[in-house]
Amino acid sequence: MGRTSDADERLKDAAMALIWEESYGAVTIDDICNRAEVKKGSFYYFFDSKAELAVAALEKLWATEWKPNLDATFSSSVEPLTRLTTYLDKFYVSQAEAKARLGKVLGCPACSLGSEVSTQEIDVSAKVREILARKRKYYESVIRDALAEGVIESCDPAQKAQALIGLIEGIVGQARIMNDPEILRNLSTMALELLRAKQPAHPAAAKS
16 A cells, blocks of 8 residues: 555645745746646646645644644633633734744734635625624624623623624734734733723733
């Protein structure tokens, strides 16, 4: 029996990394193949186009990284607002690490890709929207639980989740544009203010 190839997985990883570090338009199939150490002929064995690979890479990112992280961080065993602040505090850490490693803030890979391709790559844009919709459910869940516990003021969970997403994506986008992770340092505090939290709930605030 021949050796099972993992070339398709390496292509997905390389594509997501390069598109995040650079941009969808700037990255070529040759670039992806070089990063993955895969021959170009093998690329076309697995994928018909860069767009098809990008869709597969986004789905892998969701399945192997984002969903497990979200499931763990947004566990119902954790107090609602602590789930949210713990999650948002990771944004600063990850973007500061990216700045130290690569010299630039990378922002959100899905949002950056989605805003770049917009209506130009229909399948890629659709996958970005699908993944962001999945993510939104975690925010809505946290808001509903916070409402049930009476730790935030009354609101429409769906509308407040949309406002929260706007805050998060906006601040992350600013950090990327300004190439300054410090813009993200107080993101969780801003989120609590947006939700009109009735108590500090943020670990750092509780200790002060």
